[in-house]
Amino acid sequence: MPPLSTPPHPLAxxxxxxxxxxxxxxxxxxxxxxxxSGLHKRPPxxxxxxxxxxxxxxxxxxxxxxxESSHRDAVLYSALLSALSHxxxxxxxxxxxxxxxxxxxxxxxxxxFATLVKTCSRIGSxxxxxxxxxxxxxxxxxxDDVVRSSLVDxxxxxxxxxxxxxVFDTVPDKNHVCWTAMxxxxxxxxxxxxxxxxxxxxxxxxxxxxTALISGFLQSGDSFDAVKLFVEMRRNQVEIDDSFVLSTxxxxxxxxxxxxxxxxxxxxxxxxxxxxxxxxxxxxxDMYAKCSDIRSARAVFEGLVMRDVISWTTMVVGEAQHGxxxxxxxxxxxxxxxxxxxxxxxxxxxxxxxxxxxxxxxGRELFDSMEQDHGIRPSLQHYTCLLxxxxxxxxxxxxxxxxxxxxxxxxxxxxxxxxxxCKKQGDTSMSVRMAxxxxxxxxxxxxxxxxxxxxxxAAGKWDSVASVRKLMAEMDVKKEPGYSWIDLGKESCxxxxxxxPYAMRHEIIRLLNELANEMNKRGYVPDTRSxxxxxxxxxxxxxxxxxxxxxxxxxGLLKSIPGTTIRVIKNLxxxxxxxxxxxxxSEITGREIVVRDANRxxxxxxxxxxxxxxx
Amino acid sequence: xxxxxxxxxxxxxLRPARYLLLGSSSSAAAVAHPFLGLRVLxxxxxxxxLAWVGAASRIGAIRSMARxxxxxxxxxxxSSRGGSxxxxxxxxxxxxxxxxxxxxxxxxxxxxxxGERATKQQMIDCYVQTLAKVVGSEEEAKKKIYNVSCERxxxxxxxxxxxxxxxxxxxxxxxxxxxxxxxxAENKDYGAELFANGEIVQRPPERQRRIDAATTQRNDRxxxxxxxxxxxxxxxxxxx
Numbered sequence: 001m002p003p004l005s006t007p008p009h010p011l012a013x014x015x016x017x018x019x020x021x022x023x024x025x026x027x028x029x030x031x032x033x034x035x036x037s038g039l040h041k042r043p044p045x046x047x048x049x050x051x052x053x054x055x056x057x058x059x060x061x062x063x064x065x066x067x068e069s070s071h072r073d074a075v076l077y078s079a080l081l082s083a084l085s086h087x088x089x090x091x092x093x094x095x096x097x098x099x100x101x102x103x104x105x106x107x108x109x110x111x112x113f114a115t116l117v118k119t120c121s122r123i124g125s126x127x128x129x130x131x132x133x134x135x136x137x138x139x140x141x142x143x144d145d146v147v148r149s150s151l152v153d154x155x156x157x158x159x160x161x162x163x164x165x166x167v168f169d170t171v172p173d174k175n176h177v178c179w180t181a182m183x184x185x186x187x188x189x190x191x192x193x194x195x196x197x198x199x200x201x202x203x204x205x206x207x208x209x210x211t212a213l214i215s216g217f218l219q220s221g222d223s224f225d226a227v228k229l230f231v232e233m234r235r236n237q238v239e240i241d242d243s244f245v246l247s248t249x250x251x252x253x254x255x256x257x258x259x260x261x262x263x264x265x266x267x268x269x270x271x272x273x274x275x276x277x278x279x280x281x282x283x284x285x286d287m288y289a290k291c292s293d294i295r296s297a298r299a300v301f302e303g304l305v306m307r308d309v310i311s312w313t314t315m316v317v318g319e320a321q322h323g324x325x326x327x328x329x330x331x332x333x334x335x336x337x338x339x340x341x342x343x344x345x346x347x348x349x350x351x352x353x354x355x356x357x358x359x360x361x362x363g364r365e366l367f368d369s370m371e372q373d374h375g376i377r378p379s380l381q382h383y384t385c386l387l388x389x390x391x392x393x394x395x396x397x398x399x400x401x402x403x404x405x406x407x408x409x410x411x412x413x414x415x416x417x418x419x420x421x422c423k424k425q426g427d428t429s430m431s432v433r434m435a436x437x438x439x440x441x442x443x444x445x446x447x448x449x450x451x452x453x454x455x456x457x458a459a460g461k462w463d464s465v466a467s468v469r470k471l472m473a474e475m476d477v478k479k480e481p482g483y484s485w486i487d488l489g490k491e492s493c494x495x496x497x498x499x500x501p502y503a504m505r506h507e508i509i510r511l512l513n514e515l516a517n518e519m520n521k522r523g524y525v526p527d528t529r530s531x532x533x534x535x536x537x538x539x540x541x542x543x544x545x546x547x548x549x550x551x552x553x554x555x556g557l558l559k560s561i562p563g564t565t566i567r568v569i570k571n572l573x574x575x576x577x578x579x580x581x582x583x584x585x586s587e588i589t590g591r592e593i594v595v596r597d598a599n600r601x602x603x604x605x606x607x608x609x610x611x612x613x614x615x
Numbered sequence: 616x617x618x619x620x621x622x623x624x625x626x627x628x629l630r631p632a633r634y635l636l637l638g639s640s641s642s643a644a645a646v647a648h649p650f651l652g653l654r655v656l657x658x659x660x661x662x663x664x665l666a667w668v669g670a671a672s673r674i675g676a677i678r679s680m681a682r683x684x685x686x687x688x689x690x691x692x693x694s695s696r697g698g699s700x701x702x703x704x705x706x707x708x709x710x711x712x713x714x715x716x717x718x719x720x721x722x723x724x725x726x727x728x729x730g731e732r733a734t735k736q737q738m739i740d741c742y743v744q745t746l747a748k749v750v751g752s753e754e755e756a757k758k759k760i761y762n763v764s765c766e767r768x769x770x771x772x773x774x775x776x777x778x779x780x781x782x783x784x785x786x787x788x789x790x791x792x793x794x795x796x797x798x799x800a801e802n803k804d805y806g807a808e809l810f811a812n813g814e815i816v817q818r819p820p821e822r823q824r825r826i827d828a829a830t831t832q833r834n835d836r837x838x839x840x841x842x843x844x845x846x847x848x849x850x851x852x853x854x855x
Contacts, residue, residue: 094712101713105800107829116712129796131712133721134793137768138806142831166790 011039012048019052027052047075053162054083072104078112085119093119095130110141117150125493133167145171149178156185176204180212185461187216192225207238211245214252223252227261243274250283257569257596259291260489263390266300278306289318292567292594292601298327309340317349322601323610344376348385356391356600356611363389380408384417391421396430412443420451428459439468484548484570486556495551498543508554514543515554519584527577553585553593565592573598583607715797719779720761720805722795724770725788733764742771743813745789749782750775762807763815767832772805799825806830 011030018026031049040049046069052064066072066080077100084093097116100106108116113136120129129151136147148171155164168174168182179202186195199205199213210233217226230249240246246269253262266284274280282302287356301307301315312335319328323561332350335342347370354363367386370376378386379503383406390399399418403410415438422431435455443449447471456464482497493501500508516524526541549570557567574582574597586593587607595602711717725745729737742763746756762772772795784792798806799822806826809816818826 098710098712102800110833125709127709128712130791130793131716131796133715133791135713135796137722137724137770137793138798140829140831142767164789205648219622 008130009039009044012044015045015048015052017170017356019055022056024056024058027056027058041070044075045537046071047079050076051079051083059083059087072100072106074106074109074112077104077106078109078115081112081115081119084118085115085122090119090122094123101165108135108139108141110144110147111143113139113147114150117147117154121150121157122214124158125278126155126160129154129158145173145175145178149175149181152178152185153181156181156189159189161185161189161191176206176208179203180209183209183210184216187213188219189216190220190222191532192217192220192222194427197597205236205238207241207245210238211242212246214245215248218248218252223255226252227256227258243269243277243280246272246274247277247279247283250280250287254283254287254290257291258487259288259293259567260487262287262291276305276313278304278308282310284307285311285318286314289321292322292569292596294318294322294324294601294603307338307340308344309346312340313343313346313349316346317352320349320353321357322603323356323612325353325359328353329362342374342376342380344379347376347378348381351382351385351389355385357391358393358612360389360393360395380406380411380414382410384414386419387414388417391418392424394425396425396427403445412438412441412445412448415441416443416445416448416451419455423455423458425452431455432459432461435464439471456503482548482570482572484552484568486552486566488556488560493547493552493555495555497548500546500551504555504558507558508551511554511558512550515585515588516545518588519581522584522587524580524584527580544575547575547578547593549574549578550581553582553595556593557585557589557591563591565594567594567596569596571598574602579609583609697808711794711796713796714800715803715805716794718777718794720769720772720774720795721781721783722791722793722805723789724768724791724793726769726790728769728788738765738769739763739771739810739815741788745783745786746771746773746775748786749779757813760810762805763810764807767830772807780831796828801825 015027015030018030027049030052031040034045034049039045050062050065050069053059053065060085062080066076069076070219077096079094081093081100084090084096087093092357093115096113097108097119100108100112113132116132117129117136120126120132132153136142136144136151141147148167151167152164155161155167164182164185168178171178181200183199183202186192186198195213195216199209200402202209210229214226214229214233214324217223217229225354227249230245232251233245246265250262250265250269262284265287269275269277269280269284281300283306284300285297286608288294288300297315297318301311304311312331316328316331316335319325319474321330328350332346334343335346347366350366351363354360354366363386365586367378367382370378370382383402387399387402390396390402396418399421403414403418415434419431419434421439422434432455435452438448439452443452449468453465453468453472456468458463483494485494495501526544549568552568552570553566556568575596579602582593582595582602584607585591586604590606593604595604600611643687675773723742723745725742727733728745733741742760743753746759747753750756750759756773759773759775760771761774764770770790780792783789795805798804802822802825804818804822804826806829809818817823
């Protein structure tokens with residue numbers, strides 16, 4: 001007959017409840033009471049107290065209690081291990097675990113195995129996870145389904161999905177967590193059809209399961225299907241009790257740059273009552289920034305009740321990419337004043353802002369302050385931004401010094417930054433020198449080859465151009481064609497350079513001609529430097545005329561509601577001529593045009609561009 | 616499992632080690648940031664490229680030209696959550712968790728060795744044959760196998776190097792290839808049934824007792840449930 005359990009001491013229950021509530025003050029009070037009444041050494045109090053401290057975030061106190069304890073058994077260990085495993089540095093749990101096994105010779109129980117496997121998941125160590133799996137099979141707890149679920153999750157997170165499935169298949173009575181872990185594993189590793197198949201076999205499809213599926217798809221890059229699944233989920237009338245799924249799908253619309261979808265989701269967030277969620281707020285700021293609507297992004301940001309480093313950084317980077325360098329700097333100052341520590345990405349955004357606004361001195365200062373004031377070591381990306389900053393502003397020699405002295409091996413991107421600036425400055429001899437070095441790196445990106453070929457073309461070195469073209473063909477590198485895309489809510493259209501969709505052909509060409517006449521009246525002359533082919537002048541002009549962003553803007557002018565902003569997305573960098581043309585068009589038509597190109601956003605309004613002609 | 620346990624572990628599953636916007640701790644922020652692809656440099660390559668590419672993929676007909684899964688600046692597949700993010704980890708973090716784990720001793724778990732309703736001998740033959748495929752001959756295999764199990768799990772322990780162990784993965788019938796470690800550290804014993812020169816060998820009774828104590832399967836029903844109020848009391852009693 002099993003031993004009769006004595007009723008739990010009320011103090012233990014109080015401790016547990018304050019642990020659940022993460023109530024630090026209550027823990028302290030209870031600790032004091034235990035000390036005074038002499039109960040603090042008597043089980044279950046050592047472990048209950050440690051658990052309470054650990055869950056309330058007093059990790060150092062928990063550790064102290066642990067080290068002071070004379071009797072360290074599995075219960076005490078599991079409280080501390082679990083807390084460490086959930087902390088910022090989960091590897092601490094591993095150190096403690098090794099101590100448990102080797103120094104105190106305490107054999108792990110089912111709960112500790114589960115914690116151990118979860119720690120391995122968190123740090124992404126397949127190697128250690130397999131060690132845990134082996135011992136688990138040999139131990140007394142080898143039939144523990146909770147550990148098995150954790151193993152499924154661990155293998156999935158370490159990208160060994162087939163091993164996850166094998167463990168999954170050994171579980172006789174799969175519970176909900178187990179099913180969800182496996183579906184999530186398939187989804188986040190890109191195994192879409194298997195994820196869906198398993199998903200529809202689940203005995204219960206609740207919000208968690210749907211969320212796991214949707215976020216898995218998003219993680220493996222399939223935002224489009226993630227959104228489709230979300231719609232399907234709504235059709236299945238699954239109640240959204242938790243905001244995580246919403247932040248996932250807002251992330252998907254950021255990824256797709258789908259503003260209309262993002263707006264609908266924003267509406268849903270408000271309607272469901274999640275307005276004050278910081279995580280959702282961050283997601284929305286990012287979404288609006290990426291979908292070219294910086295004003296809405298700023299409005300959401302200002303409306304955030306609580307802001308963390310991600311909120312601030314997202315906004316700073318968004319302002320930077322929309323060319324609002326002053327706003328970005330201003331935000332940074334406010335951020336520091338608010339006591340939020342900037343991180344590496346914040347600085348990347350800031351230096352980027354400087355580079356596109358030409359604020360060289362400020363950029364240098366920020367770069368230095370990164371390490372000096374905030375202890376962040378500049379990464380290769382930061383150096384590349386710095387190079388961009390210096391070279392765009394014409395400090396080419398300084399840039400060359402930086403690239404030669406930086407503690408990282410300059411990669412394709414760094415040389416590319418320098419080269420494109422040289423080319424723009426028109427310094428042909430230096431650009432050829434840079435081009436030769438870049439070519440020596442055997443670049444992989446097709447646009448690098450375009451840059452090289454254009455550099456040599458501008459310098460008139462046609463045989464070098466030929467050799468670059470040959471290399472491109474050999475490496476099977478294709479020049480990415482230019483295309484632009486415009487989304488007008490119910491309609492969207494993709495334009496390729498030089499092609500006009502049949503339906504709107506006449507109207508678009510007529511409109512562009514009309515605009516061209518107006519532009520000529522204002523003194524516009526096509527700038528054929530933007531065309532890099534060795535062809536006749538008037539053919540170059542023709543090519544410019546048919547650049548995809550112009551076609552998209554014309555379409556937008558014809559089809560959109562008068563007075564609204566026209567938003568176009570282009571895959572390549574907008575060329576000089578189109579930039580001028582769009583400025584004029586915005587002036588002539590009185591409309592605001594926003595173009596997102598490969599690098600940044602251009603807001604064209606009354607004849608000016610937000611980038612300050614510095615892109 | 617109690618509800619709290621379910622939701623907590625469910626959330627652990629759903630929150631991958633790195634995701635776009637979760638986590639407010641600064642270390643998570645550095646990694647899990649929305650502007651992952653912030654490659655700021657060159658005119659025609661773009662940090663916005665992947666998002667841009669995704670936008671184009673909305674148009675069904677033109678999807679094929681848009682997908683660039685290999686763009687390493689953004690792809691979540693390149694995140695540090697995989698098994699690949701180790702270069703900056705200090706070596707001590709990766710030290711083995713259990714004594715006896717030397718990556719020279721491997722626990723090979725098999726799936727239905729010898730077929731359904733196989734006898735013990737048939738299972739053992741299957742183990743030998745499987746190992747023989749990577750070590751060259753059944754003779755060699757018999758020398759390398761140091762323990763077998765035909766009850767609790769189906770598998771064997773063998774002494775081979777890591778490279779050879781990798782060859783076992785994917786062989787028919789092989790479920791898992793795991794690094795073995797001691798069940799009884801004092802006697803440096805890997806557990807299961809000892810196997811030497813093709814035969815099962817009995818352990819001295821004292822050592823067998825130790826192995827049994829460490830590996831007796833605890834029945835689920837007797838095990839305290841995780842949020843069981845009486846947990847601490849039962850544990851105290853089991854310590855005696």
